[in-house]
Amino acid sequence: DAGITQSPRHKVTETGTPVTLRCHQTENHRYMYWYRQDPGHGLRLIHYSYGVKDTDKGEVSDGYSVSRSKTEDFLLTLESATSSQTSVYFCAISESGTSGRETQYFGPGTRLLVL
Amino acid sequence: GNSVTQMEGPVTLSEEAFLTINCTYTATGYPSLFWYVQYPGEGLQLLLKATKADDKGSNKGFEATYRKETTSFHLEKGSVQVSDSAVYFCALSDPGSSNTGKLIFGQGTTLQVKP
Numbered sequence: 026d027a028g029i030t031q032s033p034r035h036k037v038t039e040t041g042t043p044v045t046l047r048c049h050q051t052e053n054h055r056y057m058y059w060y061r062q063d064p065g066h067g068l069r070l071i072h073y074s075y076g077v078k079d080t081d082k083g084e085v086s087d088g089y090s091v092s093r094s095k096t097e098d099f100l101l102t103l104e105s106a107t108s109s110q111t112s113v114y115f116c117a118i119s120e121s122g123t124s125g126r127e128t129q130y131f132g133p134g135t136r137l138l139v140l
Numbered sequence: 141g142n143s144v145t146q147m148e149g150p151v152t153l154s155e156e157a158f159l160t161i162n163c164t165y166t167a168t169g170y171p172s173l174f175w176y177v178q179y180p181g182e183g184l185q186l187l188l189k190a191t192k193a194d195d196k197g198s199n200k201g202f203e204a205t206y207r208k209e210t211t212s213f214h215l216e217k218g219s220v221q222v223s224d225s226a227v228y229f230c231a232l233s234d235p236g237s238s239n240t241g242k243l244i245f246g247q248g249t250t251l252q253v254k255p
Contacts, residue, residue: 029183056241067144067229067245068184075240083242115183119241126172126191126233127241131183 028052029132031116037138044103046135048116050096056119057099058129059083059091061112068115074099106139113137142167144230146246153253159217161249163204163230166211171232173197173206173213174243178227187215187228220253227251 028051038044048057056075060068060083070083072091080091088110090102103110116132147162165173172191176184188197193208202217213230230246 058242065247067146067247068243069245070242073240073242081240117184121241126189128174128186128189129241129243131176131185133183 029116029118029130031114031132031135033135034133035136037140038106039140040107041105044106044137044139046101046114046116046137048099048101048132050099050118052118052120052130053096054118054120054130055096056121056127057093058117058119059089059099059101060115060117061085061110062115062134063112071101071114106137108139111137111139142171142232142234142244144232144244144246146228146230146249149248150250150252153220153251155222155253155255156219157253159215159220159224159251161215161228161230161251163213163215163246164211165213165230165232167232167234171234173204174231174233175202175204175213175215176229176231176245178229178248180226184229220251222253222255225251225253 032047058073059071069085074080074093114135117129119127119129143166174189175187177187178184188199190197190206196205204215227248231243234242
């Protein structure tokens with residue numbers, strides 16, 4: 026199994042509170058991704074990173090920011106959580122993104138409930 | 141835009157039954173196609189993939205053939221087991237976004253296999 030951990034695994038927070046989710050990898054992979062999983066929508070890309078300090082937006086980036094100061098860590102921040110951000114968040118990594126054929130390896134997920 | 145459509149679930153089968161989960165896609169260019177599986181309480185893991193037309197991906201008794209003429213990548217297994225109960229996601233690599241490795245997922249199909 027790819028060495029990917031996510032923390033916390035479960036979190037309950039209140040509307041308007043800032044929340045940071047952490048993804049940590051031990052594979053030294055260049056690309057990292059944050060997805061959210063919601064019923065009927067599959068997984069949707071929030072943000073991704075193609076190197077330290079190199080990030081870009083995905084399909085559903087509004088209300089989220091990311092940072093990557095080290096190869097192994099990719100942080101997802103909800104500046105002011107809303108109930109619509111209640112979801113399961115998955116981090117994924119891949120060695121490269123250049124060919125489109127690479128496998129992405131997923132972390133175990135973080136279940137976030139915003140009350 | 142690029143998209144993936146999967147058959148509605150849940151799919152309920154008896155053990156040893158034949159499985160087909162339909163997946164069709166819309167994409168410009170030449171995407172790679174993937175099937176990921178999510179077991180209860182876990183992250184996604186790659187089941188199989190195909191990177192060009194007419195390629196067949198296979199793993200653990202599952203197969204899928206990349207059909208460009210019908211824009212399909214249907215998942216099949218000849219004899220399912222209870223342990224195959226999971227959610228299955230069809231995905232494509234976004235051919236319109238070079239050097240990112242971004243994936244576009246279908247909504248997922250839940251498979252339940254009864255003994």
